[in-house]
Amino acid sequence: MWVDVIVEDVLRTRPVDTHVINDAKSPSGPIHVGSLRGVVLHDCMARGLLAKNQPVTFLFGFDDYDPFDSRPATVPAEFDRYLGVPLSEVPSPDGGGESYARHYGLSFENVWKTLGAHPHVYWTSEMYKSGGFNDAIQVALDRADELMQIDREISGSQKAERHPVQVVCESCGRIGTTVVTGWDGRQVSYECRPDKVTWARGCGHHGRRSPFDGGSKLQYIVEWAAKWKILHVTVEGAGKDHMTKGGSHERASAMVERVFNYRTPYPIPYEFFLVGGRRMSTSKGVGLPAAELVNILRPELARFLMVRPHYRQQINFDPGGETIPTLYDEYDRAAEAYVGGAQAKTPAEADLIRDNARTFFYSRTNGEQPRCFRMRFAKVAYLMQMPTVDVEREAEREKGAPLTDADRVELRQRMNDARRWLQTYAPDQYRFQVQSRLPDVPLDDAQRVFLGRLAEMIRGRPAWSGEELHEQIHALKNQLGLPPKQAFSAIYLAFLGKPSGPQAGWFLAALDRDFVLTRLGEAATGVRGQGSGVR
Numbered sequence: 001m002w003v004d005v006i007v008e009d010v011l012r013t014r015p016v017d018t019h020v021i022n023d024a025k026s027p028s029g030p031i032h033v034g035s036l037r038g039v040v041l042h043d044c045m046a047r048g049l050l051a052k053n054q055p056v057t058f059l060f061g062f063d064d065y066d067p068f069d070s071r072p073a074t075v076p077a078e079f080d081r082y083l084g085v086p087l088s089e090v091p092s093p094d095g096g097g098e099s100y101a102r103h104y105g106l107s108f109e110n111v112w113k114t115l116g117a118h119p120h121v122y123w124t125s126e127m128y129k130s131g132g133f134n135d136a137i138q139v140a141l142d143r144a145d146e147l148m149q150i151d152r153e154i155s156g157s158q159k160a161e162r163h164p165v166q167v168v169c170e171s172c173g174r175i176g177t178t179v180v181t182g183w184d185g186r187q188v189s190y191e192c193r194p195d196k197v198t199w200a201r202g203c204g205h206h207g208r209r210s211p212f213d214g215g216s217k218l219q220y221i222v223e224w225a226a227k228w229k230i231l232h233v234t235v236e237g238a239g240k241d242h243m244t245k246g247g248s249h250e251r252a253s254a255m256v257e258r259v260f261n262y263r264t265p266y267p268i269p270y271e272f273f274l275v276g277g278r279r280m281s282t283s284k285g286v287g288l289p290a291a292e293l294v295n296i297l298r299p300e301l302a303r304f305l306m307v308r309p310h311y312r313q314q315i316n317f318d319p320g321g322e323t324i325p326t327l328y329d330e331y332d333r334a335a336e337a338y339v340g341g342a343q344a345k346t347p348a349e350a351d352l353i354r355d356n357a358r359t360f361f362y363s364r365t366n367g368e369q370p371r372c373f374r375m376r377f378a379k380v381a382y383l384m385q386m387p388t389v390d391v392e393r394e395a396e397r398e399k400g401a402p403l404t405d406a407d408r409v410e411l412r413q414r415m416n417d418a419r420r421w422l423q424t425y426a427p428d429q430y431r432f433q434v435q436s437r438l439p440d441v442p443l444d445d446a447q448r449v450f451l452g453r454l455a456e457m458i459r460g461r462p463a464w465s466g467e468e469l470h471e472q473i474h475a476l477k478n479q480l481g482l483p484p485k486q487a488f489s490a491i492y493l494a495f496l497g498k499p500s501g502p503q504a505g506w507f508l509a510a511l512d513r514d515f516v517l518t519r520l521g522e523a524a525t526g527v528r529g530q531g532s533g534v535r
């Protein structure tokens, strides 16, 4: 299991008293689902190190002293006047008392809590205002040329930032529009330029002020380097877009080692987490907000989705097609391995089971997962659509013992998930509804004869099991020389009004016997009787 491999490597190469794991995000608008991969990955690292009795602090920083640099489509146009202002100083778009940054940050925090991640949250605006960055700002101002030289050298670009420090304009409050023009060891002189950036307009003010205690912030790559040192970070992964040659991570790494004299935290370059699929494109190409993921998948499955693949493997989640039933099956296999229920026949199978058990360990959202009976998701979805079936009783029959409380909780969760899935992402072949009256469908003569003979066959035998019906249907179709498609579609058309459906024998066996006989008779003769409703 890949988390265990990294944990071992961290313990071997970074002997420290306490590991500090850090992740961060700029709360510049609705935070998209892709950012959850980092939180889950870092939470797994914290969990893995703790399990090795290694003290761990897990931090998540909201970079809310970053300037508001673009207005999301969902935010009112009047917010354009805040462009360039630190996110912590922009009001909440919902009119509440919190800042813009908190509005989006807290919503993201709620999502990861449901996924079982519990980092300690910090806000860079508070760190700046309380003086936490003062020493780093002093160093950055004293050694500005050196920092910018490193930036140019590593990035290979002359287009690097002009200065490592950005000042808050005392006249208009913007931070994204200012340029430092001097530093005397106590105060910086600066200009708030109308044309410094394209996305905000500075007010033209020239001034001098203290850069400390919130008067300025570090430019983003210098800030990243400074945070590593200030927070004593020892482990921090980043999305692969930051990890390119000459990219932001390499630049921050050179700065922290050459200027701040601190070792770059153990890096984990991870792949993207994308959400695809037709139904996902409704939000104007801006990606799926993280909060939406837990409306598609229960938290355990959402976390499993991110834990199961290797961190260097891209996740492209498309909730349509077979994705959700397949994910559920894999989750169940992992659960089985975790509780010790899976049996290996070969060493390779034993490895796979061990890997699955560890995957489940890291996928849990809260503590020990109770042992429980887990009916296949696809089966739950199927049974729920059968008009006369009691799903709990079916589960009890399959388990061969009464359901425990934990079994029942799990089954109800699956039923909720199945209901939601059938309404949204389930492909047509999973969706069906038994018609209360004989549907108006075209059946040819051979199909009518087949259905009539099937009714006779069923009437002559008292047995009523899925398997037995399955065999009878096959025997009859062979006897009549009917191609399978023609035979089965006759059954589906008669009961569902469409040419495909679930396995016919088990499907019919789950229905009321008299109802089936009446319907087969009606379909064979083409005459609708009275009182043929589903019971």
Ligand SMILES: [Zn+2]
Residues within 6 Å of the ligand: 169, 170, 171, 172, 173, 174, 192, 202, 203, 204, 205
């Ligand atoms: Zn200004």
